[in-house]
Amino acid sequence: MRLTIKDIILDSDPRIREVSEEVSFPLSKEDEALIQALYQYVCESTDEEKIENEGFKPAVGLAAIQVAQKKRMLAVVLRGEEDEIVEQYALINPKLISHSEQDSYLANGEGCLSVEEVHQGIVPRHARITIEAYDYLQKKDVRIRARGYTAIVLQHEMDHLDGTLFYDHIKENQGPETLHDPIVIE
Template sequence: MKLDILKYPDPNLAEKCAVVEKITPELKKLIDDMVETMYEDDGVGLAAPQIGEKIRLIVIDPSGPKNREDLQIIINPEIIASEGKVDSEESCLSCPTFSCVIKRSEKVTVTGMDENGNDLKIEADEFLAIVLQHEIDHLDGTLIVNRVGRLKKSMYDKKIKKWQQQEKIDAGE
């Protein structure tokens, strides 16, 4: 089932997420729904807080919705090592029309569990490293708009306010 993606400035997106203690049938259903949502919205990653679940869970597929070759489910992901720096042009399903350049680690090592409770260790570079860092940021309540300067964030905030006002007018409020 496709889920609704929360949009900035929803306060739920700014909260730190809880560790997943147990893999349940409900969690597996949530994972399936998150994967479907990510692909339907042309994403390469989706974090649980983006759909209103405050748990440490991400689904990623850096090959994208057209290929669907590199799907990974990571429960309780944690970056345990990083090296190098690279500029990354990023956008986000929770921040429509917003993109920016962010300084990220060039390589990361991430640990966590898969959907069956097996331990994972991913050593990533290039685009996979960027996707992992972006999605793990969500679990800590950090969005790409929190990683830009005040002016760029302020301009995006004004755009969001205009959209919200237009939505009210369209709804007859």
């Protein structure tokens, strides 16, 4: 299975709002192909040649529901300044098990492959989170403690699994003063 930008559904498609279902183990061949394809898309999405020739849009994460698959799966690939991968996950059945009271948000707001329209405003997130999941890349159950940008990306992708989009968190006239000791991530 190979995903392209044509496989990604938009927020105008009601399926993006569906709640994804737990994935059973052992993984079926179809589920293995899907998690591999999600990871591959995110890895390749920043390749200039693929952007130009295949219309890829750069991404740091992708959830299965974004390709119309109602499964609790997501892939995240974060790159450093030299474009090297600094963190990567291919998570199945991720669960948020704890979070900080402190908030954080991206100074320039969030975006999404499934959302073409720009939505201005603060998207409040937990500054620190702990997730438990099965990581397909490591082939084992993992506990991930994340903060900063990584925590925001993971929360964004996990929201997709529950049918929530980033702009659902934006409230009119919500400024930093309405958040709990927020960390602003540039």
